Amino acid sequence: MPAAPQFQSEFLRTFVERGAYYDCSGPAELDGLFAKERVTAYIGFDCTADSLHVGSLVQLMTLRRLQQAGHKPILLMGGGTTKAGDPSGKDETRQLLTNEQIEANKQSILSGIRHLLKFGDGPSDAILVDNAQWLDKLEWIPFLREVGRHFSVNRMLSMESVKLRLDREQPLSFLEFNYSIMQAYDFVELYKRYGCRVQSSGSDQWGNVVSGIDLGHRLVGTQFYGLTTPLITTASGAKMGKTAAGAVWLNAGRVSPYDYWQFWRNTEDGDVGRFLRLFTDMPLAEIKRLESLQGAELNDAKKILATAATAILHGSEAADKAADTARRAFEDGAMAEGLPTITAKLPDGILNLAVAAGLAASNSEARKLITNNGLKLNDAAVSDPKLMVDASALNADGVLKLSSGKKKHVLVKPA
């Protein structure tokens, strides 16, 4: 990571202090820009799913901090680029999404992050922009003549993202090759429409950001700037945001506030301070104190992290509720309401219930879980896969608790 320059502007200083700074172009000028005026900056996201996940959270926090510092964030949704079908990442071509799906995804993504950013018409309110607005209307030849001529294939081939692919002998379609051109073009459009001169992104997007800056020079003769955030990995080196159940989605419909809270609660020791800085608004002095806690005491810091991070995404009410549910479930060993809950008709076989509760993907898996002593009914290990569960297993509140391992609990209510 490049050494962070000594910035003067409030925004960039905070950005560095909170560990979100990786690199930027023209640091001195950019710093001056942030110090003297309200800056409009954007970050782009794809619309391939109906929710963003934790991997995008650093970027979203960047928008949030821009807003907090009085600047204007633009959330650029890749409605146009998604229509083309981004072939990156996987070796299979992704299924093309219909316009309706993309629109639905866009709305869903937006609803999932409504606590993170304030949208509106105010000077530092965030705005949502969809690049389909301009990409859809482009014409091939005029576009090539106006924009395409500024791109050197020689240089594009040497870009990290492209080179990596070629070196690994993985397919790289022409479509994908064009992505950096479309992204660069987005930057220019956002400048024309909103006076946006700053693009933020993950450090892996540096090449594309630079392309946009170059294009700005050539097309409109204006100096653009790039600001990147580091790739966040856990202390033990894993990519952040993947758990048992898959990606940690931001939308409550995919990952409940309770599960989201749990995700942060299970942060590795070595990450607590860093994550507090990156993913909460907590004052730095307080973070310093929390991360200095030793051993088991660090668990308290993790709870604070979990509640603060959940509050930013889902609101403080939901966060407090998740914290309370967790406290009762883990510390009091109670059947705290607020745990994930399903309804099922009883009596039913234990295997069916475990599958219905999402604790196992199939009866076989549930069976294996039992063999490994991992499935619990009301905190008692189940040993018989043929066990029939009936109303006698219900507690005073009329629910029963199924658990896989020590951490995953699901309440079952009779239908």
Added chain:
RNA sequence: GGAGGGGUGCCCGAGUGGUUAAAGGGGACGGACUGUAAAUCCGUUGGCUACGCCUACGUUGGUUCGAAACCAACCCCCUCCA
């Protein structure tokens, strides 16, 4: 368009006619130890109405008592050439 190489389970990757539901690794899940952490160790890792049955090695068809392995056609990917 031509020549060559390749498509195996969540991922990577062995396997060139039977003992292969498929070595090994990664990941994931469970157990032990802990602090709902990390590291370590152990177990599990296609499905089912389960000592048996079904489905699986790009697709379809064929050879064979028997195929992921052999043959044919097709689809897709990579490399080089034009």
